[in-house]
Amino acid sequence: MTEKLVDIRNLTVRFKGARTVYAINDLSLSLKQGETLALLGESGSGKSVTLKTLLRLLPPRRSEIEGEIRVNGTDVQALSGKALQSYRGGEVSMVFQDPGLALDPVYTVGAQIAEAVMRHKGLRKEEAISTAFDMLQRVHIPSPERRLRNYPHELSGGMRQRVMIALALACRPRLLLADEPTTALDATVQIQILLLLRDLQREFGMGVIFVTHDIGVAVEVSERIAVMYAGRIVEEGTTHEIINDPRHPYTRGLLAANLHDIARGERLNAIPGAPPALEEPPSGCSFAPRCPMAGPVCRAGVPDFVNLGPRRRVACLRVDPVPAE
Amino acid sequence: MSATETVTLPGSLADKGGPAQALLIVKDLRKYFPVRGGIFGRRQAMVQAVDGVSFSVEKGETLGIVGESGCGKSTTARLLIGLTEKDAGEIIFDGQGLGGELSPRELRRGVQMVFQDSYASLNPRLTIEDSIAFGARVQGLDDPVGRAHRLMARVGLDPTRFAQRYPHELSGGQRQRINIARALAMSPRLVILDEAVSALDKSVEAQVLNLLVDLRGEFGLTYIFISHDLNVVRYISDRILVMYLGEVVEVGPVDAIWSAQAHPYTRSLFSAMPSMDPDNRTKTPPLSGDPPNPIDPPEGCRFHTRCRFADSVCKTRAPKLLEMPQTPGHLAACHLHDPASGHPKAGTEVMG
Numbered sequence A: 001m002t003e004k005l006v007d008i009r010n011l012t013v014r015f016k017g018a019r020t021v022y023a024i025n026d027l028s029l030s031l032k033q034g035e036t037l038a039l040l041g042e043s044g045s046g047k048s049v050t051l052k053t054l055l056r057l058l059p060p061r062r063s064e065i066e067g068e069i070r071v072n073g074t075d076v077q078a079l080s081g082k083a084l085q086s087y088r089g090g091e092v093s094m095v096f097q098d099p100g101l102a103l104d105p106v107y108t109v110g111a112q113i114a115e116a117v118m119r120h121k122g123l124r125k126e127e128a129i130s131t132a133f134d135m136l137q138r139v140h141i142p143s144p145e146r147r148l149r150n151y152p153h154e155l156s157g158g159m160r161q162r163v164m165i166a167l168a169l170a171c172r173p174r175l176l177l178a179d180e181p182t183t184a185l186d187a188t189v190q191i192q193i194l195l196l197l198r199d200l201q202r203e204f205g206m207g208v209i210f211v212t213h214d215i216g217v218a219v220e221v222s223e224r225i226a227v228m229y230a231g232r233i234v235e236e237g238t239t240h241e242i243i244n245d246p247r248h249p250y251t252r253g254l255l256a257a258n259l260h261d262i263a264r265g266e267r268l269n270a271i272p273g274a275p276p277a278l279e280e281p282p283s284g285c286s287f288a289p290r291c292p293m294a295g296p297v298c299r300a301g302v303p304d305f306v307n308l309g310p311r312r313r314v315a316c317l318r319v320d321p322v323p324a325e
Numbered sequence B: 001m002s003a004t005e006t007v008t009l010p011g012s013l014a015d016k017g018g019p020a021q022a023l024l025i026v027k028d029l030r031k032y033f034p035v036r037g038g039i040f041g042r043r044q045a046m047v048q049a050v051d052g053v054s055f056s057v058e059k060g061e062t063l064g065i066v067g068e069s070g071c072g073k074s075t076t077a078r079l080l081i082g083l084t085e086k087d088a089g090e091i092i093f094d095g096q097g098l099g100g101e102l103s104p105r106e107l108r109r110g111v112q113m114v115f116q117d118s119y120a121s122l123n124p125r126l127t128i129e130d131s132i133a134f135g136a137r138v139q140g141l142d143d144p145v146g147r148a149h150r151l152m153a154r155v156g157l158d159p160t161r162f163a164q165r166y167p168h169e170l171s172g173g174q175r176q177r178i179n180i181a182r183a184l185a186m187s188p189r190l191v192i193l194d195e196a197v198s199a200l201d202k203s204v205e206a207q208v209l210n211l212l213v214d215l216r217g218e219f220g221l222t223y224i225f226i227s228h229d230l231n232v233v234r235y236i237s238d239r240i241l242v243m244y245l246g247e248v249v250e251v252g253p254v255d256a257i258w259s260a261q262a263h264p265y266t267r268s269l270f271s272a273m274p275s276m277d278p279d280n281r282t283k284t285p286p287l288s289g290d291p292p293n294p295i296d297p298p299e300g301c302r303f304h305t306r307c308r309f310a311d312s313v314c315k316t317r318a319p320k321l322l323e324m325p326q327t328p329g330h331l332a333a334c335h336l337h338d339p340a341s342g343h344p345k346a347g348t349e350v351m352g
Ligand SMILES: Nc1ncnc2c1ncn2[C@@H]1O[C@H](COP(=O)(O)OP(=O)(O)OP(=O)(O)O)[C@@H](O)[C@H]1O
Pocket: A015, A021, A023, A041, A042, A043, A044, A045, A046, A047, A048, A049, A050, A097, A278, B168, B169, B170, B171, B172, B173, B174, B199, B200, B201
């Protein structure tokens, strides 16, 4: 067993088409066994693409991938055939941002979960169905025995999302990739699911990459946070460090754009400007057009990481060497 | 590009009832879904998804709807646009009853919806530009492509980059914004937004909420805003409606509910908001017990199986939606607030 569960080095992902999209640009990221990392970042910054790359889900013809991706020591790019199948859904599973895509409309949700455990864990049908039942119960779906026989369209949005979580956890993966898994859940159910994930993570030592835009959720679930902008990590640290002492101007803007205690009628605080077009590789700091601290030096080259401590890094040329007050 | 010059919503249905007429009145709306019942799937059972829901929305007002997952919010929304057929109840749009003076077709011109599942309303084979322009084209509105581009820009998506892409070539949050643009392109008077900003980071969410507020001011739009994010609901709504298991349990002005939740369910919902402090994470869920089965909902008050204040009367008699004496327009369905209910703690300040 290697110490690093996930080790991504210099990942670059481009989508080819009428126009090229430089979705991921030289991204490096690692996750230790049993760790939970929250991935925050602007809409379109490459969070879902990063997770899909880890599962080898990008359309092969339209995407160009460079860099090295290892999960538990295995070179993910080199997997194929049976090994790829058992990796996907067995060792690593994903909760997708859109339940509509992950669940098959023509099978009941019970059949889908049971089929996954039969395939990956070699369980017999009855055992698989009772595992499915157990999982639906754990994600707090009311009347689970009846819901096993529901088709996805017969469930509410939040129930579908919990079915996907149940499906992802049923095979006890070593790594869970969760893409905004609680956006369709009300606050009471959301907290129950976050507590469940924390429990399971402790119980099986599962590693989790949790994409969220809800900082409250990141605080509840993760011990580390990485912030993405325009296909790169721009800041990384413990949850405590990022929340209490954000250093990158983008992270600061993101944390300031919070709805807590904002009165109605007041303008909300959005970071002015728009993210870059991603139609060419970055030549300077991608945040420069929107950054209040930007200077000419910021446009001259892509900023390297400044290491502020062990596993604490910021990609900004003007990062304050001292904590903010 | 200033807002007023570039985007107008011409071709909206004309106002009929005048300013005093509520834009939407819903009376006793009901929808039961048949499900395969019993262990062997023989007994026909019914999911009571929406059971006797009544409310109204004034012109220019925003009504927020919140409630537990599965309580019937999306079903209510789908009933309002006629996408799901109601079993019973009345839907009155600007004074005209659906099925009477108002045809489903006309209703669909007046009401647009942004769906919870961002793929649901986008045709995977149409480019983004065509998807947004489609409705405007069908309605014979001027310059559908130009409208589509202007609306894309206003939801923060540069038309030169995104107009020719297909839905699967977008991120989740980009797709959600395209859905908002698509709904607005149809010149609706009422827009129902079902978890429409839930996939957006806080900064883009702020941008979209600012846009919705602007459009409301510019064109007198009316919104029904369904969301699990209570901070968002508070910011955008004038009034909040709280649902539990197919029923309305509380409704009132946003500030009144924010400062004093009258229904015990609303109280637990509000106290479940995530903590923002890494040193002080939530340890126990504020609402224990599973939501009851909507096929066979509890007798009396549907919340009694999980309510801290439940008394014997709660198990037998369903509480009525009554106005709080101190706050006009603030209604809750709980025996605690009805001195005549027979609940031993009725009229006292037990909820603190
Ligand atoms: N198949 C594709 N073809 C072309 N561009 C794509 C494709 N898939 C994603 N993109 C683009 O790549 C960028 C990154 O997308 P991704 O889905 O990773 O964003 P995200 O960070 O998950 O955003 P969100 O928070 O909105 O879900 C976006 O700009 C998106 O438009």
